[in-house]
Amino acid sequence: MVRFPILKRLKVTGYQLFPNRDDSGIDRTIEKGVTIVAGVNGLGKTTLLNMLFRALAGPFDWRVSRADSDLGNLKHSLIKWRSPSYFQDRVRDGAANARIEVEIGIGKATITVGRSLRDLSVLELSLNRTPLQASEERFQNIVMTEAGVESFFDFYLLLRYMVFFLEDRRPLIWDRSAQDEILRILFYPKGEAKRVGELIDEIQSLDSEVRNMRVFVNRRQTQLENLEAQQKVSAQIRSRLNSAVVKIDALRSRLAEVNEEVERCNGDRLKIRQRLAREKLLLEETKRDHQRERQRYFAQLFPNIGEVANYVLVNLDSGAGCLVCGNQGPDAADRIHKLTAEGICPVCGAAQAQQDTIVPKSRLSKARLDEIADKLRQQLANVRGLDDELISRNESYRLLVEQQISDQSQIEESEHELGVIRGTWPVSGEEIDRLRRLVDDGRADMNDLRAKQRTYEYELEKVIGSGREFVAQRSSEIATHFEEFATHFLSERCQLTYALESRKFGQETASFQMPRFTVKMTSGVFAEQAQPRTDRDDVSESQKEFIDLAFRMALMTAAAKNDPAMLVLETPEANLDSVFVARAGRLLQTFANGGGGIGNRLIASSNLNKEDMVPALFGLASEERYTVWDRDGRSGDPPESANAVPSAQRLDRVINLLKIAAPTAALQQYENEYEVRFREALFPGWAELDRQKGK
Amino acid sequence: MADDYSVSRADLGRRVWLLLLLDGAERAGVAPVPQTHLHRLVFLANALSPVYELPVEDGKVLKYRRGPFYPDIQWDLDRLAVSGLAQISDIQYIEDEFGWWFTARYGLRDPGIRLVKRVVGQSEMRAAHRFLCELMVCYGDLPQLAQLEAALVDATYSDPEQHIDDVIDFAEWRQRNYSVETTQLFAKSLPPRFELNERDRLHLYVRYLGRMVGRTKVGSGSDG
Numbered sequence: 001m002v003r004f005p006i007l008k009r010l011k012v013t014g015y016q017l018f019p020n021r022d023d024s025g026i027d028r029t030i031e032k033g034v035t036i037v038a039g040v041n042g043l044g045k046t047t048l049l050n051m052l053f054r055a056l057a058g059p060f061d062w063r064v065s066r067a068d069s070d071l072g073n074l075k076h077s078l079i080k081w082r083s084p085s086y087f088q089d090r091v092r093d094g095a096a097n098a099r100i101e102v103e104i105g106i107g108k109a110t111i112t113v114g115r116s117l118r119d120l121s122v123l124e125l126s127l128n129r130t131p132l133q134a135s136e137e138r139f140q141n142i143v144m145t146e147a148g149v150e151s152f153f154d155f156y157l158l159l160r161y162m163v164f165f166l167e168d169r170r171p172l173i174w175d176r177s178a179q180d181e182i183l184r185i186l187f188y189p190k191g192e193a194k195r196v197g198e199l200i201d202e203i204q205s206l207d208s209e210v211r212n213m214r215v216f217v218n219r220r221q222t223q224l225e226n227l228e229a230q231q232k233v234s235a236q237i238r239s240r241l242n243s244a245v246v247k248i249d250a251l252r253s254r255l256a257e258v259n260e261e262v263e264r265c266n267g268d269r270l271k272i273r274q275r276l277a278r279e280k281l282l283l284e285e286t287k288r289d290h291q292r293e294r295q296r297y298f299a300q301l302f303p304n305i306g307e308v309a310n311y312v313l314v315n316l317d318s319g320a321g322c323l324v325c326g327n328q329g330p331d332a333a334d335r336i337h338k339l340t341a342e343g344i345c346p347v348c349g350a351a352q353a354q355q356d357t358i359v360p361k362s363r364l365s366k367a368r369l370d371e372i373a374d375k376l377r378q379q380l381a382n383v384r385g386l387d388d389e390l391i392s393r394n395e396s397y398r399l400l401v402e403q404q405i406s407d408q409s410q411i412e413e414s415e416h417e418l419g420v421i422r423g424t425w426p427v428s429g430e431e432i433d434r435l436r437r438l439v440d441d442g443r444a445d446m447n448d449l450r451a452k453q454r455t456y457e458y459e460l461e462k463v464i465g466s467g468r469e470f471v472a473q474r475s476s477e478i479a480t481h482f483e484e485f486a487t488h489f490l491s492e493r494c495q496l497t498y499a500l501e502s503r504k505f506g507q508e509t510a511s512f513q514m515p516r517f518t519v520k521m522t523s524g525v526f527a528e529q530a531q532p533r534t535d536r537d538d539v540s541e542s543q544k545e546f547i548d549l550a551f552r553m554a555l556m557t558a559a560a561k562n563d564p565a566m567l568v569l570e571t572p573e574a575n576l577d578s579v580f581v582a583r584a585g586r587l588l589q590t591f592a593n594g595g596g597g598i599g600n601r602l603i604a605s606s607n608l609n610k611e612d613m614v615p616a617l618f619g620l621a622s623e624e625r626y627t628v629w630d631r632d633g634r635s636g637d638p639p640e641s642a643n644a645v646p647s648a649q650r651l652d653r654v655i656n657l658l659k660i661a662a663p664t665a666a667l668q669q670y671e672n673e674y675e676v677r678f679r680e681a682l683f684p685g686w687a688e689l690d691r692q693k694g695k
Numbered sequence: 696m697a698d699d700y701s702v703s704r705a706d707l708g709r710r711v712w713l714l715l716l717l718d719g720a721e722r723a724g725v726a727p728v729p730q731t732h733l734h735r736l737v738f739l740a741n742a743l744s745p746v747y748e749l750p751v752e753d754g755k756v757l758k759y760r761r762g763p764f765y766p767d768i769q770w771d772l773d774r775l776a777v778s779g780l781a782q783i784s785d786i787q788y789i790e791d792e793f794g795w796w797f798t799a800r801y802g803l804r805d806p807g808i809r810l811v812k813r814v815v816g817q818s819e820m821r822a823a824h825r826f827l828c829e830l831m832v833c834y835g836d837l838p839q840l841a842q843l844e845a846a847l848v849d850a851t852y853s854d855p856e857q858h859i860d861d862v863i864d865f866a867e868w869r870q871r872n873y874s875v876e877t878t879q880l881f882a883k884s885l886p887p888r889f890e891l892n893e894r895d896r897l898h899l900y901v902r903y904l905g906r907m908v909g910r911t912k913v914g915s916g917s918d919g
Contacts, residue, residue, distance in 0.1 A: 266868075274862045277757035280766040285794065292788035292795045307786050312777055321770070323777040 002148045002186050003107040004163060004556060004565040005056060006030075006601045010655075012051065015098035015117055016091035017044045020660045028655060032564070032599025034592045034617050034645060036606055038681065039657030040674060042664045045605035046167055047090055048655070049570050052603070053164050055102040055113060056143075057156055058136055059084060059120040071170075071178040073204050073505050076153050076197035087117040099123060105598065106146035107563055113139055150194035154185045162552055164568045171544070173519060173551040174536035180503065180514050186559040187474055188467035196467065199460040200505050206453040207506030210446050217442035224435040231432065237424060244418040248411060255407040262400045269393040276386040283379040290318040290372050297340065300360060319376040330377050337369040457510045464512050471515035472498065474558055478517065481554035488586040489546045493522045495530050496554070519547055542580045545572070546587060553591045564595035569604040573613035582625075585616025593643055606681075608658075608674065614681035618653070619644035623686040650682045710771045711814055712752055715824045716740060717781055717803045718811040719831035725842075727784055727800035731762065732834075733772070735846035738763035740830055742851050742865060742874040743900065747826040747893050754866025756852070758859050760793055763846055772801055780807035829894055833901035841905040848907040850877045874900070 012018050013025040020026065026048075028035075039045045059081035063074060088094040098117035101124065103110060114124030114134075125134040127142055140152040149155045161172045161182050172178050184193050231238075291314040298305065298313045305313075312323045317336045321328030339346045345355060475498035486494040497520050500513040520530035521539065533539050539547060549567070556565040569588070576584055592602035606613045616622075621629075621644075629635075645653055658667065658674055667674060716736065720726040728736070737753075744751050756763050776783035782802040788795055803811070815824045834842055846852055850873035851865045865872045878896040881903075885891065891899070 270862070270868075273755070274757070274860070277755075277862050278860055281757065281759055281764065284764070284766045284769065285796075288788065288797045289795045291797065295788060308777065308783060311773070311783065311786050315773065323773050326774060 009103035043657040043661035485550035566601040582622035719828040723831040723835040727802035751866040845904040
């Protein structure tokens with residue numbers, strides 16, 4: 001069960017706006033019944049009531065950004081106070097040493113909290129007079145526990161919609177979503193009230209995420225469709241593109257083959273070059289070996305021949321060639337071998353018989369010389385063969401490299417051509433694939449989120465279903481209370497109707513049947529049959545606020561049962577036609593007199609310029625009724641004043657800002673007039689008879 | 696290998712180049728140069744020509760077990776000698792660890808010296824002559840053993856990835872001349888205010904080869 005906070009004591013010190021005559025500030029016990037904050041413009045009525053609100057709410061705000069809008073799909077968490085310098089800005093010293101201390105009753109508990117008016121930090125905290133460590137968290141936990149709510153957000157909503165009716169005058173009965181919240185807090189089973197808030201937040205968050213995602217996916221889908229359309233248009237370009245790609249592939253394939261051939265050919269010519277180099281040296285070695293063997297023969301043949309001539313002869317004999325003419329053919333060696341083997345003169349060809357000086361036969365046999373000659377011939381042939389082969393292979397290599405360069409060049413040209421075609425190609429297949437993936441993935445993610453959302457919605461439906469039953473059980477009780485309260489204020493018959501109304505918590509969420517109350521009222525036209533007044537504009541300005549107050553009172557009465565409750569009203573007369581003032585007074589008096597032994601608290605500010613509201617709040621009948629009562633012989637109590645606050649107690653029921661507040665220029669100038677007006681408001685002349693009776 | 700009846704321009708150019716090398720030897724006072732040294736100098740001259748930004752006469756060499764040896768160069772040398780332009784002397788057939796081989800020394804004869812003088816008058820040959828003369832001066836400054844083995848420790852020839860009977864290609868079909876890269880490293884390792892010209896780089900490198908001969912155990916065809 002929810003319990004409401006009531007103010008038992010108020011103390012404000014060090015705040016330059018409320019110095020009081022002796023700089024003692026404000027220190028007042030708030031008795032049950034009515035307490036009036038009286039003043040004129042500029043003395044701080046609004047500031048004082050806001051102080052009371054902030055003493056309980058602390059430096060936090062809901063996420064409502066516009067004061068005149070409905071609550072809507074509000075997230076169930078609080079943010080930091082939007083106007084943290086509110087109290088600082090109203091005084092010269094920035095509220096450096098100012099503090100407010102309130103003693104609050106919630107159920108049977110008494111909580112005392114002291115806050116700095118500079119930043120609303122908790123300076124002092126006690127529970128049932130036992131001091132506790134002063135902290136915001138501790139304060140909130142205590143308040144939540146004692147009030148029977150499951151989050152401080154819920155307590156904040158109770159303050160906003162049930163307890164305080166301040167300058168913004170947020171309506172409850174006319175704001176469907178606000179009503180849902182309050183009914184949830186007041187009547188849903190314990191545990192489920194908080195869960196409803198959590199589920200709604202989750203569902204809204206998922207709904208928002210899915211919708212954002214859909215914007216993204218739809219944009220990509222549009223892009224994809226455009227690109228696919230362009231792709232169809234581009235069939236001709238595609239054909240050219242394909243041809244170019246095929247051509248490049250063919251060229252690349254051929255180049256790969258040529259590259260392999262180049263590698264192979266290069267490997268071959270490297271091997272041939274190596275074999276040639278080695279073969280040349282082998283030939284050189286063979287020649288030198290042969291020369292060594294034949295050198296002595298020629299030295300013997302030509303004893304006085306010089307070493308160069310001998311070298312020429314052995315070179316010739318070894319097949320190395322003729323160093324004189326450069327002939328490197330093997331024929332000369334063959335001839336010398338043949339002659340020297342038979343002792344024939346190698347110079348003139350004379351046989352031994354014709355020789356004066358016998359030419360010695362070669363010590364090497366003809367066969368051996370032939371063998372050497374064959375070896376030399378073979379090696380020479382090898383060298384020449386390898387030389388030719390190297391020339392041939394070099395030529396092949398050159399042609400292959402030319403082919404390689406040509407192919408590479410063609411590939412580059414074709415790639416350039418491909419680039420030009422691609423430049424005219426509106427879209428690549430890769431881009432389409434990428435977009436399609438993005439769209440598909442986005443849709444899959446959306447489906448996952450929606451599935452999650454549906455799970456939460458299923459659970460929410462169960463929880464709300466349970467809440468619906470509890471509200472339904474209390475609906476007639478609430479309607480009865482409402483009608484009782486409304487009767488005091490309205491001449492017309494005004495009723496509450498309980499019904500289920502459909503509500504969505506997001507644009508694409510399921511609908512839920514919410515338990516709600518709507519107002520039905522008779523009128524001049526429909527005197528017998530009350531008509532629904534579902535919109536705040538369906539009633540007059542005066543009716544609007546007080547029907548809402550009657551609804552609040554009905555809910556508080558139903559929810560609190562015998563526990564006390566409190567209403568804090570800012571200038572209830574503000575939007576009231578003067579004919580309704582007395583009726584409003586009756587309504588508020590009814591509330592103020594309730595609350596069992598501890599008693600309800602009604603704290604209202606009032607502007608002394610509208611003098612009729614103060615007597616009405618004290619429960620006095622209107623001047624007109626008094627006049628009638630006087631004329632008719634003053635029989636019994638003055639009309640409707642049985643529960644009026646006696647004259648002797650009225651000063652104690654007023655927080656008189658004329659004395660407490662720092663005087664404005666107007667107050668200084670017209671102090672006496674204001675004082676007269678103050679007294680007239682508390683003790684109206686037309687009620688003098690009442691005072692004379694000693695009431 | 697064409698018959699020598701039709702000597703190619705390349706062959707003629709090579710023989711002139713050999714005459715320039717021999718002229719360098721004469722000028723450096725190291726002629727007549729032993730045939731083994733001469734072939735190794737031909738390799739070093741080829742490997743180091745890019746230091747003087749000169750074209751490479753022969754960009755490859757077979758890693759022969761007796762060290763760098765060019766059969767075509769040998770033929771050219773002998774032709775030059777028999778034609779009277781070059782001088783050949785001390786022709787000997789010797790037996791080494793691989794079998795019978797021959798040695799000789801080569802220098803220039805007066806007709807060769809006169810020919811070189813005329814050739815060097817042509818601008819394109821002057822740069823090659825200047826390089827070959829400088830190389831022969833560097834070579835002449837080396838101790839005897841280092842003169843013989845400098846080519847074997849050369850960065851290109853001693854490339855450990857190249858083995859006996861492999862063709863070392865440093866400028867024919869590919870460009871991978873570690874010798875020239877080493878001369879560039881010398882230049883980079885010095886402080887910025889020191890600038891090395893081509894002559895400095897050549898001298899430093901040949902001197903470095905001389906030191907490497909002392910440190911490295913080399914054979915004629917050593918991989919090291």
